[in-house]
Amino acid sequence: MSLFLAGTWEHALLAMVAKEAAGVSQEHGGYLGRTAMQKIVYYLQVLDVPMKYRFELYHYGPFCQNILADLEWLMADEVISDSSPKPGKYSRYTPGLACNELIGRHAAKLKGYENIIKNTVEALLPLEPEHLELISTLDYAFREMKATLGKKPPKKKVIARFREFKGEKFKEKEIESTYDRLESAGLFT
Amino acid sequence: MKATSSFRHPEYLTANDEPRYRIRCPVHGFIRFSENERKIIDHWIFRRLRHIRQLALTEMVYPGATHTRFEHSLGVLELATRAFDQLAATRGELLEKNLKKVAGLDKEPLAIARQLVRLAALLHDVGHSCFSHAAETVIHEGSGHESFTYKLVEERDFLGSDLDQAYFAGFAELLGKVLRGGAVMPPQFKVLKDLVSGEMDADRCDYLVRDSHHCGVEYGRFDHRRMVQCLDLHEAGGGALEIALHRDGIHTFEALILARYQMNTQVYYHRIRRIYDYYLCQYFKEKGRKAFDSPTKILNQTDIQAMATILRDAETGKGGQAKWAARIRDRNHHRVVHETGEDANAMDLKHSGSLLEKLKVQYPDIDFIPDRASSSIHKLLLPEDDTEEVGLVALPLIEANGEVHYLGERSHILRRVPRRFQVARIFADVSRDNEDLLRKIRSFALDEYRKLGGRS
Numbered sequence: 076m077s078l079f080l081a082g083t084w085e086h087a088l089l090a091m092v093a094k095e096a097a098g099v100s101q102e103h104g105g106y107l108g109r110t111a112m113q114k115i116v117y118y119l120q121v122l123d124v125p126m127k128y129r130f131e132l133y134h135y136g137p138f139c140q141n142i143l144a145d146l147e148w149l150m151a152d153e154v155i156s157d158s159s160p161k162p163g164k165y166s167r168y169t170p171g172l173a174c175n176e177l178i179g180r181h182a183a184k185l186k187g188y189e190n191i192i193k194n195t196v197e198a199l200l201p202l203e204p205e206h207l208e209l210i211s212t213l214d215y216a217f218r219e220m221k222a223t224l225g226k227k228p229p230k231k232k233v234i235a236r237f238r239e240f241k242g243e244k245f246k247e248k249e250i251e252s253t254y255d256r257l258e259s260a261g262l263f264t
Numbered sequence: 265m266k267a268t269s270s271f272r273h274p275e276y277l278t279a280n281d282e283p284r285y286r287i288r289c290p291v292h293g294f295i296r297f298s299e300n301e302r303k304i305i306d307h308w309i310f311r312r313l314r315h316i317r318q319l320a321l322t323e324m325v326y327p328g329a330t331h332t333r334f335e336h337s338l339g340v341l342e343l344a345t346r347a348f349d350q351l352a353a354t355r356g357e358l359l360e361k362n363l364k365k366v367a368g369l370d371k372e373p374l375a376i377a378r379q380l381v382r383l384a385a386l387l388h389d390v391g392h393s394c395f396s397h398a399a400e401t402v403i404h405e406g407s408g409h410e411s412f413t414y415k416l417v418e419e420r421d422f423l424g425s426d427l428d429q430a431y432f433a434g435f436a437e438l439l440g441k442v443l444r445g446g447a448v449m450p451p452q453f454k455v456l457k458d459l460v461s462g463e464m465d466a467d468r469c470d471y472l473v474r475d476s477h478h479c480g481v482e483y484g485r486f487d488h489r490r491m492v493q494c495l496d497l498h499e500a501g502g503g504a505l506e507i508a509l510h511r512d513g514i515h516t517f518e519a520l521i522l523a524r525y526q527m528n529t530q531v532y533y534h535r536i537r538r539i540y541d542y543y544l545c546q547y548f549k550e551k552g553r554k555a556f557d558s559p560t561k562i563l564n565q566t567d568i569q570a571m572a573t574i575l576r577d578a579e580t581g582k583g584g585q586a587k588w589a590a591r592i593r594d595r596n597h598h599r600v601v602h603e604t605g606e607d608a609n610a611m612d613l614k615h616s617g618s619l620l621e622k623l624k625v626q627y628p629d630i631d632f633i634p635d636r637a638s639s640s641i642h643k644l645l646l647p648e649d650d651t652e653e654v655g656l657v658a659l660p661l662i663e664a665n666g667e668v669h670y671l672g673e674r675s676h677i678l679r680r681v682p683r684r685f686q687v688a689r690i691f692a693d694v695s696r697d698n699e700d701l702l703r704k705i706r707s708f709a710l711d712e713y714r715k716l717g718g719r720s
Contacts, residue, residue, distance in 0.1 A: 127408040129412075131446060147613070
């Protein structure tokens with residue numbers, strides 16, 4: 076298999092996520108849809124994995140248009156396949172025939188991030204898309220408020236900002252307990 | 265004429281921020297700047313942009329395209345300032361109220377914001393290394409010139425301490441936030457960021473008009489002055505502000521999108537420009553990462569230094585890089601034997617990949633190079649056509665009666681312009697004295713591509 080289109084570091088990252096997700100999916104369930112891919116890569120960036128992707132907040136949380144475009148190229152090169160029964164409407168990304176070839180090209184650099192990628196995929200993949208939307212939007216709201224205030228923002232302000240994005244879509248209790256879990260995981264510092 | 269009761273003149277932080285110097289720009293006329301800005305413009309990190317061409321080796325196609333990142337950066341500073349002053353003059357109160365929510369902007373928010381916009385515009389490309397975007401994937405592997413820009417602006421060893429000294433402690437950090445955008449930027453800065461890089465930004469407006477001017481083409485020209493006059497603000501949910509367009513500006517905005525589409529197809533992704541981008545990448549890959557493995561090394565490379573090395577390598581013929589250097593020196597390039605349409609989809613891309621395999625089997629002695637180019641033309645939400653809103657921008661359009669609609673609802677032209685330009689090409693190493701062979705390969709490629717089901 077020769078890679079025609081794919082080859083950048085970001086492409087290799089997406090391929091690695093797809094590969095890890097295939098393993099996690101078998102053991103713990105869940106699948107790598109569009110939302111999961113976006114949110115996993117968002118968290119990889121939060122955890123300091125270098126990448127060019129820039130996330131902005133859209134209807135279902137942090138989103139990067141370039142990831143979608145790159146996935147199209149990766150599918151054209153058979154690095155990633157979409158095994159969704161309704162492609163176009165939903166996606167279910169799985170490793171393609173050329174996945175290992177691309178990963179191999181960036182093996183040395185990927186090795187340094189192997190554990191972060193593995194742990195992030197394991198933590199996020201089994202979650203429902205709506206839950207992924209909740210935690211990633213909450214994270215985004217925390218970072219925005221921190222940038223605005225210049226210091227760690229109070230929980231109340233973060234949740235108020237979250238409400239500005241999401242309105243009444245999520246229950247207060249659900250938001251608060253998610254906030255507490257993210258904070259105790261050391262993500263809100 | 266709009267009501268001017270709330271009109272505000274530009275506000276300056278100190279006397280050293282008032283315009284004092286001027287420089288002549290071929291596109292915008294005189295561009296004025298202050299004593300403090302002069303320190304940044306004369307800083308060696310910024311000054312190196314005088315020796316980095318805006319369009320790399322596009323001069324192989326358009327000989328006039330030898331202008332630099334230096335003049336473009338000054339142009340963006342000028343346009344972003346015009347846009348900011350337009351908004352501050354007509355909607356200053358609203359802007360001020362919004363900006364005061366950010367820590368450090370409780371006093372003189374408009375003066376600080378104006379300075380942030382000017383510096384963000386001036387420094388938005390400061391992270392570029394030699395040949396701008398052309399060899400970026402090799403030089404800035406895994407991060408891009410943008411990340412390098414943030415580093416240069418924020419870190420004290422580079423521009424950080426000079427910026428803080430010129431303005432105030434913490435200025436470089438605030439500027440970094442405007443440039444970075446996303447979750448690390450206070451949402452109140454979105455307006456400032458969008459003036460520099462957004463859907464109607466100063467960066468695009470300047471490079472389209474400037475690149476057209478220097479290339480000698482008309483594709484990128486549009487009435488950017490009119491567009492600036494039609495900028496407005498809209499209060500979105502939660503009190504956040506976003507840039508809006510007054511109804512009168514709809515046609516200039518459409519012209520901007522068309523300019524972007526045509527400049528992409530005719531200049532930025534021109535087939536000859538693309539093949540020389542490829543040679544530059546291969547050249548630097550062969551030279552090895554060591555040439556760019558530290559910020560100092562990246563900063564020390566300009567087009568002039570890199571081109572001197574390329575010519576020397578072409579001359580000596582030593583090392584794997586020499587063949588690419590010779591190609592650049594001699595303007596001896598591979599030629600296109602196949603290209604998809606400008607709106608290639610995933611299947612077209614896949615068929616191009618399959619075609620490449622067939623070409624390699626059919627012509628085993630010929631060197632083929634695959635290429636794909638892709639660029640976003642616009643991200644505007646078109647409510648009548650789009651079933652999903654994710655990743656799209658609903659740009660507010662202020663009607664004459666004050667009602668707010670979305671530009672995508674009102675523009676018939678935007679619905680016809682593809683959101684993304686995407687093309688896949690295959691180049692072959694066939695010399696100019698072998699036109700028959702070139703014709704044969706092209707004909708074979710076209711037949712095979714059609715058999716595969718690809719669209720031309």
